[in-house]
Amino acid sequence: MAVNRQRIEAAVLELIEAIGEDPQREGLVNTPRRVAEAYSEFFAGVGADARQALGETYPFDGSAPPEPVLVRGLAFRSVCEHHLLPFRGVAHVAYVPDDRLIGLGRIPAVIEVLANRPQLQERLGEEIASTLSEALDAAGVLVVLEASHGCVTMRGPQQAGSTTVTVASRGTLSEPAARAELMGLIGASAFGARAGAGMAAAAGSAAAVTAAAGRAGREVSL
Known part of the structure; x- marks a missing residue:
């Protein structure tokens, strides 16, 4: 539209x-x-189908069980539907392929379509997870968003340094152990030591971070 x-x-x-x-x-x-x-x-994404942004998929023919593919630090911006004020931040997206792979550049393209509409951060993460899960028939998906909201930093409480973290997961990456490993890896490397410690504690224990470092799977930083 x-x-x-x-x-x-x-x-x-x-x-x-x-x-x-x-x-x-x-x-x-x-x-x-x-x-x-x-x-x-x-608002260019209003009415657009984010699945079209995925483009061509590729067969996954690995002989070993698939490991998570993690893309970290994807910048995004959107507009809060409550006050029409901007929120912006970073997305960290992991998926476990079943039999299809996508080009890594397609993940930020999906985020862009879904972010370019009046949004809530919670819903944005869920929509990213659903799009990847359904279009790829992925075994698991994890989406972590960290953003600063104009409705919090510029008005009302005016907490200029605050950020909001939301998590959406599907399939095998909803399981506590698998989710904790990736949350620890994302937290330790992308949010910094303080935020990483907090996320690891929320995920279960600091030991999950250590385990994740040794079982990172295939990781890509953009």
Whole structure:
């Protein structure tokens, strides 16, 4: 569904007037057009099918049981549907293939489609996990998102340094041991020592981090 720029411009013009500003003054005269252009990018994923972003898949013909494929540190941004304020952060995505693989560049493409719509962080993680699980018939999927929200940092509590971490999992990566290993690996290397210790404790024990380091499977950092 294409964003209606004309209607957005009219709405922004009304908003500028509603806050008591002059929409014709130099600094604001082009603001409705600029906001419409920005929103056409922010909400380009509305109505889009994220599965199409996966592109071509490839057969997995390994002789050994498949190990997790982990892609860390994927930057994303979205817009909170409650206040239409931005939230941005990093995604860490792991999947255990069954008989199909995807190009690693397809994972951020899926995230982009799903993030480019009014969102909640919790739902975004679940949608990423469902898309990968269903499209690949993956044996397991784990999605960890860490983001800073404008509705928390810029208004209300104004906690500028706060972040929110959410986890979504499917299949074998919902099992406590497998999930703890990957959570420990992600936490120890991607969130830093303090955050990694907290995530490892929540996952079960610090021993899971040590075990994960020795059983990392196939890991890719972008």
